[in-house]
Amino acid sequence: MATHTEQxxxxxxxxxxxxxxxxxxxxLDGIDLDIPAGQFVALLGHSGSGKSTLxxxxxxxxxxxxxxxxxxxxxxxxxxxxxxRLLPWRRVLDNVLLGTDGExxxxxxxxxVGLQGRERAWPNELSGxxxxxxxxxxxxxxxxxxxxxxxxxxxxxxxxxxxxxxxxRELWKRHQPSVLLVxxxxxxxxxxxxxxxxxxxxxxxxDLTIDRPHPRSYRDPLLGEYRERLLAALGxxxxxx
Amino acid sequence: MTTTEAAVTVAPAKDTPQxxxxxxxxxxxxxxxxxxxxxxxxxxxxxxxxAAGQLDPAAIPAPWTVVRTGAHLWTDGxxxxxxxxSLQRAATGFVIGLVAGVVLALASGLSRTGEALIDGTVNLxxxxxxxxxxxxxxxxxxxxxxxxxxxxxxxxxxPIYLNTHAALSGIDHRFVxxxxxxxxxxxxxxxxxxxxxxxxxxxVGLRLGVTGSxxxxxxxxxxxxxxxxxxxxxxxxxxxQSDVILVGLVVYGVFGLVSDSAVRLVERRVLSWRRTLSS
Numbered sequence: 001m002a003t004h005t006e007q008x009x010x011x012x013x014x015x016x017x018x019x020x021x022x023x024x025x026x027x028l029d030g031i032d033l034d035i036p037a038g039q040f041v042a043l044l045g046h047s048g049s050g051k052s053t054l055x056x057x058x059x060x061x062x063x064x065x066x067x068x069x070x071x072x073x074x075x076x077x078x079x080x081x082x083x084x085r086l087l088p089w090r091r092v093l094d095n096v097l098l099g100t101d102g103e104x105x106x107x108x109x110x111x112x113v114g115l116q117g118r119e120r121a122w123p124n125e126l127s128g129x130x131x132x133x134x135x136x137x138x139x140x141x142x143x144x145x146x147x148x149x150x151x152x153x154x155x156x157x158x159x160x161x162x163x164x165x166x167x168x169r170e171l172w173k174r175h176q177p178s179v180l181l182v183x184x185x186x187x188x189x190x191x192x193x194x195x196x197x198x199x200x201x202x203x204x205x206x207d208l209t210i211d212r213p214h215p216r217s218y219r220d221p222l223l224g225e226y227r228e229r230l231l232a233a234l235g236x237x238x239x240x241x
Numbered sequence: 242m243t244t245t246e247a248a249v250t251v252a253p254a255k256d257t258p259q260x261x262x263x264x265x266x267x268x269x270x271x272x273x274x275x276x277x278x279x280x281x282x283x284x285x286x287x288x289x290x291x292a293a294g295q296l297d298p299a300a301i302p303a304p305w306t307v308v309r310t311g312a313h314l315w316t317d318g319x320x321x322x323x324x325x326x327s328l329q330r331a332a333t334g335f336v337i338g339l340v341a342g343v344v345l346a347l348a349s350g351l352s353r354t355g356e357a358l359i360d361g362t363v364n365l366x367x368x369x370x371x372x373x374x375x376x377x378x379x380x381x382x383x384x385x386x387x388x389x390x391x392x393x394x395x396x397x398x399x400p401i402y403l404n405t406h407a408a409l410s411g412i413d414h415r416f417v418x419x420x421x422x423x424x425x426x427x428x429x430x431x432x433x434x435x436x437x438x439x440x441x442x443x444x445v446g447l448r449l450g451v452t453g454s455x456x457x458x459x460x461x462x463x464x465x466x467x468x469x470x471x472x473x474x475x476x477x478x479x480x481x482q483s484d485v486i487l488v489g490l491v492v493y494g495v496f497g498l499v500s501d502s503a504v505r506l507v508e509r510r511v512l513s514w515r516r517t518l519s520s
Contacts, residue, residue, distance in 0.1 A: 061418060079422045085415055089437040089514045098433065099423030122514050138423075 010037040012146055012178040013058060018069035020053050020062065027053045029202030030069070037145070040172055040179045042193035044186060044230060049199045051182045052150055055079075058180065059148050073146055074178075078139030080149040084131035086123035086138075093119035096138045109137040112174075113167060129160035133167070140171060147177045153188065165192055169214060186230050190223050191216045198233040206233040302484040307491065310484040319473070324492060327458055327469040330386065331496075334393025335454040341394065342401030342446065349402075350409030350439070351431065363402050371395045372460055379465065389461045396457040400449035408442020409435060441515070444508040451500045455493060 013035040020028040027050040035041055045051040056062045057071060059079050086095045092115065097106045110116055113133040123131060132152060139147060152168075153161045169192060172179055183189055189196045190210060198206040210226055217223075231237070272278065284304065290296050291303035298306070314320035349359035371392060382388035412435055420430045462471020470489050477485035 059422065061421060077422075081415070081419075083415065085419045087416065087419075087434065087437070089440075089512075090433075098419070099425050099429070124514070142423075 011035070012037040012039075012074050013180070014070070014072045015058075016070040018054075018057060018067070018071055020050070020057060020065050020067035022065065026202055028057070028067070031202070031204060033197070033204065035146075035178050035180065037178055038176045040169075040181070040192065040194045042181045042183055042189035042196045043199060044183060044189050044196060044234065045199035046234065047184060050202050051184075051199050054199065055148050055150050055180060055182045058146075074144075076142055076144045077146045077148060078142050078144035078177075080132075080135050080139050080147065080152040082151045082154045084123070084126075084128075084135040086126075086131055086134055088123050090123075091119065092121050092123065092126070092134050095123065095134060096141055098138060100141055102141070105141055106137070109140045110134070112140065112171065113137045128156055129164065132156060132164065136168070136171065140175065143175070144177045147172075147179045149179065149181045151183055152181070154183075154185075161188070166215065168192065186227055186234070187218060189230070190226050191218065196226070196230060198230060200233065206230065299481065300483060302487065306484050307487045310482075311488040311491070314473075314485070314488060320488070320492075323468065323470050323473045327462065327471070328496075330389050330461075330469065331393060331454045331458045334390045334457065335397050335450065337390065338394040338397025338450060338454070339401060339447070342398035342450065343405060343443070345398070346402045346405035346409060346439075346443075350406050351435070360406065363399065366395070367399050367403070371399070371457070375461075375464065384465050389458075389466075392461060393454050393457040396453040397450040400453060401443070401446035404446030404449070405439055405443045408439035411442070412438045441512060444504070444512070447508075448501060448504050451504055452497065455497050455500070459493060 011034050013033070015031050015033040018028055018031040018033075019026065031054065043051045043054065053062070053065070057065075057067070058073050059077060060073075061079075086092070087098070090098070093103070093106050093110065096109055097103065107116070107119060110119060113136050115130060115133050115137065118126070118130070118134075123134070126134065132155075135152075149168075153164050156164060165188065179193075181189070181193060194210055196206075196208045196210060197204050198208075200206075206229070208226065208229060210223075212220065212222060212226075287296075287301075288304050291298075291301075296303070302310075311320070345359050345363065348355035349363075350356070374395070375388075375392060378388040378391055382391060416434050416438065417430075420434050425433065458469075459471055462469040463475050466472040466475075470492055474486045474489035477483070477489070
């Protein structure tokens with residue numbers, strides 16, 4: 001954390017008493033949260049803990065949800081979903097440029113995610129990992145101040161996921177957006193994020209800063225400690241016996 | 242040495258059964274020009290039966306008689322005139338029905354007010370067999386071209402409306418969300434997501450509409466007409482000219498086939514992104 005202090009002074013996302021409920025069931029229960037500009041935050045939680053609800057609230061996608069509280073977010077926000085959500089009737093480059101223009105910028109973004117030469121391909125022709133890379137390129141083109149990612153690697157195979165972790169981290173280093181990554185994968189959160197939040201019953205149960213250098217290895221024993229604290233916060237005990 | 246090696250490799254085959262390929266349950270590879278095979282066989286049977294004198298020429302004339310009659314009707318100018326009249330009716334009705342179907346589907350698919358006003362009305366219209374409207378339309382519009390075009394337009398607009406509307410309202414919600422995230426304007430959303438997403442459904446409706454326009458035409462021309470292909474066939478029935486009737490049927494068939502192929506060709510061009518799935 002200390003290494004980034006100078007650029008973490010400005011707050012990108014601010015939540016004050018954010019409450020959301022579905023059919024009378026409170027999903028988010030008065031959440032207060034500050035995300036400084038340029039911070040990489042992972043949000044962990046059981047399924048149904050409200051982590052996607054929180055992300056959708058920050059993205060402004062919760063049209064018909066009952067709720068209260070104050071929420072500020074930057075103007076340029078990009079969202080990466082679990083599915084790549086590429087329009088099948090547009091070629092990859094046109095998908096990347098959806099809602100913006102600037103063909104050169106689109107080509108650059110595709111090159112950044114390692115998809116140069118695939119500009120004219122149809123989304124059907126891409127593998128799952130390639131499609132998710134294209135989705136990342138689409139979110140990058142807009143030069144987001146805040147990148148919201150809702151289990152972006154959840155549908156990928158383990159090998160592809162590892163490659164995508166490295167790619168995301170590299171893109172973050174280059175563009176320095178604030179990142180809010182929703183995941184249920186503790187290891188993914190530890191390897192990628194500088195700060196991990198655990199959402200428990202509509203509240204932030206644990207706010208953990210992970211002060212380890214990158215790139216991180218799954219085998220780093222110090223990360224093991226973080227891992228145990230996070231699992232404990234999630235109510236999971238590991239039995240190695 | 243080589244023989245012993247061979248003996249070694251062969252040996253396991255004695256105790257473990259050799260893998261036999263399973264019986265294939267799919268129909269296998271497609272035959273070349275498969276779609277033509279059936280009709281050609283039918284034509285051959287017809288020709289053979291006629292040549293053998295097994296068919297009553299008054300009921301089913303030989304293929305070559307039909308061809309000769311067709312050529313004769315063509316050269317004396319009646320067939321081209323009849324075809325032109327029929328084509329004009331079908332095309333005018335089709336274009337009006339196409340425009341109406343698309344406009345109504347867009348209005349009803351893109352706004353809740355439009356849906357409330359239009360969708361129920363069209364479905365009510367669909368419940369009434371269009372050909373049952375003929376007597377009323379003759380009273381309203383007279384027995385001229387207008388009523389024929391109007392009936393064809395109705396026959397065409399209904400399938401185009403239904404399929405386009407279904408496709409419009411079936412646009413994946415995830416894509417709507419994506420459009421919101423990417424900050425698309427309402428117009429850009431319609432142009433870049435709604436319309437391309439609804440095109441496959443529209444083409445289904447279009448093909449049904451094209452077939453419907455020919456169907457309506459045949460009925461209209463045989464009930465109340467003084468010109469056109471149907472009229473020609475109706476007259477031939479009175480004079481017992483089965484060869485002329487067959488000429489009319491062949492022309493209808495050719496037009497139906499050509500228009501359907503044309504729509505499919507356009508569909509394949511426009512929906513080229515889908516080809517990667519089927520090939």
